[in-house]
Amino acid sequence: MSLYLPHFNLQNYNTLASPVCAEFFVSVKDEVELMAALKFAKENNLPLLFLGGGSNIVLHDDFPGLAIHIQFMGKELVREDLEHVYIKAAAGENWSDFVDYCLDEQFWGLENLSLIPGNIGAAPIQNIGAYGVELKDVFSELTALEIKSGLSITFTPEACQFGYRDSVFKNALKDQFIITSVTFKLTKSPSLKIHYPALRDALTNVSADKITPELVSQIVCDIRRSKLPDPKTIPNVGSFFKNPIVSTATLSAIQQSFPNVVAYPIDDNSVKLAAGWLIDKAGWKGFRQGAAVHEQQALVLTNPYRLSGSAVLEVAELIKASVLSTFGVELEQEPRSYP
Ligand SMILES: Cc1cc2nc3c(=O)[nH]c(=O)nc-3n(C[C@H](O)[C@H](O)[C@H](O)COP(=O)(O)OP(=O)(O)OC[C@H]3O[C@@H](n4cnc5c(N)ncnc54)[C@H](O)[C@@H]3O)c2cc1C
Structure with a gap:
């Protein structure tokens, strides 16, 4: 039987x-x-907060409801064909440990996504991505429990409507499903994705026959450790804003005053701007006022004094206003705020 703990401090859960x-x-x-917890919440009229690793949420005030920590564990090979293995992982498994497990088993495809914090269940919600690979590239299906009906439903890639840090679970089906497991389609022989600039640069002096998935994972881990603060020592949620997607016309306008603006082409009409570059250029790197802007990566806001998330949101609002007035670009917050 689960214990319902009243007035519970979530500091170790975000x-x-x-x-x-x-x-x-x-x-x-x-x-x-889980069903019992949903019943408890319904009977007591409590709003719900689902928690994985708490690495993509901003808790700015006490949560007047039931926080449910999803701890479903387990992973299994569900099927295989000539080229692929299909590995199912339960929602509470740690993402980074799962990537390491797949590397050990020689199931390939997750190496670029090494060391991302959080758990399996939250990974599809924002279609996690890093170093040129997104979850959707290795995704087969997921199961999720519908809160209203209590039914377990399988979602195909199409049904998930994955986009850049986006999925149906952030939009049309927001707050309606609890993801219970995710199945990944991984390859039996390596198919490396090393086009991402930082990765390509790190591999320039390595001969092609020496480039293995393990090496790619190792390099991704090294780059991440050098750029991103470890939340255990400096609390943070990684990138605080999405990289904004703007029209090529907006890019041209920005280039008039900032010819070096960092932009990646999306299609003929739109580009993705590097939010970290915009924040840095607007003069925020190293800023500190309760919360802080990380010295090595301006896209990361930190909470060194372990204050309520409202301290972080205050700094985020200052940055958004400043980037809007400097570049005419609106930044969108990546982590979700609660309550
Ligand atoms: C240092 C650092 C680096 C990061 N780097 C990256 C990166 O490179 N790429 C990237 O994409 N992200 C990155 N992130 C963000 C974060 O790691 C991911 O978004 C991760 O998937 C969040 O997982 P979590 O379990 O911590 O989610 P949580 O923060 O616990 O939850 C996030 C959201 O999902 C909901 N949720 C959680 N579990 C479930 C479930 N089972 N069913 C339904 N809803 C659920 C929560 O209610 C919440 O709304 C980084 C974060 C940090 C701290």
Whole structure:
């Protein structure tokens, strides 16, 4: 039987280390416990907060409801064909450990996504991505429990409507499903994706026959460790803003005053701007006022004094206003704020 803990401090359950409390907290390890928790919430009229690793949320105040920590564990090879293996992982498995497990088993495709914090269940919600690969590239299907009906439903890639840091679970189906497992389609022989500039640069002096998935994973880990603060020592949620997608006309206008603006082509009419570059150029790197802007990467806001998430949101608002007035570009927050 699960324990419903009242007035529970969530500081250890979010990587910004915000010391806010949930009215109730429960850990669930299977669907039976999850259904019981949903019933408890319904009977007590409590709003719901689902927690994985807490690495993509901003808790700016106490949560007046039930926080449910999804702890479903387990992984299995569900089928294979000549070229692929299909590995199913439960929602509570740690993402980075899962990537390492697949590397050890020689199931390839996740190497560029090494060391991303958080758990399996949250990964499809924002279609996590890094170093030229997104979850959608290795995704087969997921199962999710519908809160209203209690039914378990399978989602194909099409049904998930993946986009850049986006999926149906952030839009039409927001707050309607709890992801319980994700199945990945991985390859039996390596198919490396090393076109991303930082990765390509790191591999310039390595001969092609020496480039292995393990090496790619190692380089991704090294780059990440050099650029991103470890949330255990400096609380953060990684990139605080999405890279904005703007029209080529907007890009040309920005280039009039900032010829070096960093932009990646999307299609004939649009480009993705590097949000970190915009924030840096607007003069925010190293800023500190309760929360701080990370010295090595201006896209990362940190919470060194372990304050409530509202301190981070205050700095985020200052940055958004400044980037808008400097470049005419609106930044969109990546982590979700609660309550
Ligand atoms: C240092 C650092 C680096 C990062 N780098 C990257 C990166 O390179 N690329 C990237 O894409 N992201 C990155 N992130 C963001 C984060 O790691 C990912 O978004 C991750 O998938 C969040 O997982 P989580 O378990 O911590 O989610 P949580 O923060 O616990 O939850 C995120 C959202 O998903 C919901 N949720 C969680 N589990 C479930 C579930 N089972 N069913 C339904 N809803 C659920 C929550 O309610 C919340 O709305 C980084 C974060 C940090 C701290």
